[in-house]
Amino acid sequence: MRSYSLVAPAKINLYLQIVGDRPDGFHELVMVLQSIELADLVTVRAIGTDQIRVHCDHPAVPVDQTNLAYRAAELMMQEFPEMAARFGGVEIDLQKRIPMGAGLAGGSSNAAAVLVGIDLMWNLGLTQWELQELSARLGSDIPFCISGGTALATGRGEQLAPLTSLDHLYVVLAKYRDLPVSTPWAYKTYRQKFGGTYPKSPSEIEAKKARSREMLNAIAHHDFKQIGQHLYNDLELVVLPEFEKIQQIRDQFAKFNPIGTMMSGSGSTVFALAESRSQAEEIRERMRSSIPDSDLDLWVTKLSQCGVHLANS
Ligand code: C5P
Numbered sequence: 001m002r003s004y005s006l007v008a009p010a011k012i013n014l015y016l017q018i019v020g021d022r023p024d025g026f027h028e029l030v031m032v033l034q035s036i037e038l039a040d041l042v043t044v045r046a047i048g049t050d051q052i053r054v055h056c057d058h059p060a061v062p063v064d065q066t067n068l069a070y071r072a073a074e075l076m077m078q079e080f081p082e083m084a085a086r087f088g089g090v091e092i093d094l095q096k097r098i099p100m101g102a103g104l105a106g107g108s109s110n111a112a113a114v115l116v117g118i119d120l121m122w123n124l125g126l127t128q129w130e131l132q133e134l135s136a137r138l139g140s141d142i143p144f145c146i147s148g149g150t151a152l153a154t155g156r157g158e159q160l161a162p163l164t165s166l167d168h169l170y171v172v173l174a175k176y177r178d179l180p181v182s183t184p185w186a187y188k189t190y191r192q193k194f195g196g197t198y199p200k201s202p203s204e205i206e207a208k209k210a211r212s213r214e215m216l217n218a219i220a221h222h223d224f225k226q227i228g229q230h231l232y233n234d235l236e237l238v239v240l241p242e243f244e245k246i247q248q249i250r251d252q253f254a255k256f257n258p259i260g261t262m263m264s265g266s267g268s269t270v271f272a273l274a275e276s277r278s279q280a281e282e283i284r285e286r287m288r289s290s291i292p293d294s295d296l297d298l299w300v301t302k303l304s305q306c307g308v309h310l311a312n313s
Contacts, residue, residue: 003045004120005311008113009035009148009304010104011141012171012264012271014227015215018190018234019208020198026140026156027187028205030212032163032219033141035148035304036171041095041311042069042110044117051089052077058096068111069094071138076118079134083122090118099297101180103265104173105141112145113308120310132158148307150219152212163219165305166227169259170280173299174249174287175269181239181246186266189238228260228273239267246270252290256283277302 015032022028047053052073054063065071069092077084092114098106115135119126126134132143140157150163199205211232218226240247246263249270253261258272258279274280280300287298 002121003043004117005041005043006113006117007039007306007309007311008042008098008109008145009037009039009306009308010098010106010109011035011144011148012104012173012269013233014150014219014231014262015212016233016235016265017209017212018187018194019205020200021191021195022156024156027191029154029157030209031153031157032212032215033144033151033153033157034166035150035306036104036173036301037304038098038104038173038299038301040098040106040110040113042113042117043093044073044114044121045091045093046087046121047089047091049089050084053089053091054094055092056094056096058094058100060100061094061096068107068138068142069114072111072114072135073118075134075138076115076122080122080124083124087122090114090121099175099177099269101182102175102269103181103183103263103267104269105145105265108139108141109145109308111135111138112142115142116146116308132160144307146307149305150303152216163216164222166219166222167303167305169224169303170274170277171301171303172253172258172272172274172280172283172287173264173269173301174253174271175297176245176249176293177295177297179243179245179268181243181267183266186235186239189242190235193238224259224273224275228258231260231262231273233262233264235266236263239263243268248291249287249296252287253283255290256286258283
């Protein structure tokens with residue numbers, strides 16, 4: 001029986017700008033997405049029956065169709081029925097390290113790993129582009145999770161252009177354990193509050209996108225000070241006023257002189273960038289003493305240039 005174990009890295013958003021509405025009901029975005037070393041381990045193996053089975057070491061993770069990893073296996077079995085008939089169903093084992101409802105794309109990364117794992121297991125030989133095309137049907141962040149690194153993401157978030165790697169920087173993540181934020185809620189609330197101001201004409205849309213150029217320049221020049229100053233997330237405008245505890249983490253991080261601090265995606269994780277592991281560890285310790293709440297989880301990890309990849313490779 002063949003099985004593959006894959007590392008499924010989390011991401012943070014260095015930049016998330018909502019440019020306007022899209023005809024498909026989603027939002028037109030300009031984002032800078034960044035992989036980090038914090039990762040789940042996803043194992044896929046062929047099983048004799050035609051079923052999909054998901055196991056997870058975290059009891060709160062659903063193991064049915066609501067799990068994106070399940071839906072990724074289902075998509076592959078529908079797209080390649082002759083392979084499903086030949087190799088049978090798929091068993092997926094998820095070892096979770098990435099928190100949920102965190103804005104770190106944990107579920108998306110797991111789904112990306114299932115697609116890559118099944119491609120290997122069935123010897124399909126799909127290109128990265130083909131896998132990304134397929135994955136975009138399941139979720140906007142999944143194409144990025146496949147390729148990883150530092151990337152400009154536009155459209156729904158699925159159109160990617162690689163950027164200069166920032167993988168020598170470190171990051172501290174802070175998240176309240178039982179405080180998830182729903183992504184659909186965050187976008188819906190943003191639309192309710194700010195939808196009236198969305199640009200309408202292509203020139204207005206382009207003008208709004210211009211803001212991102214400063215961040216792209218800062219990244220191209222590895223100018224950390226400028227990267228810190230141009231971190232940006234429109235969803236903070238709706239999430240921070242609603243969740244006092246997230247605002248509190250955000251305010252505390254800012255006091256510890258990181259390169260910069262920002263909420264990731266729709267939250268609830270807030271990150272602080274650091275130039276070295278020792279600076280990141282110092283920020284974590286200062287955060288630990290200023291908010292001694294045992295429900296606050298803190299991680300020190302590194303930015304990474306890897307998307308989904310085979311474990312031990
Ligand atoms: O694509 P994904 O399923 O990850 O998106 C989750 C939710 O985030 C969507 O259901 C939608 O409410 C919101 N979203 C959006 N515009 C995007 C991406 C996500 O409104 N470009």
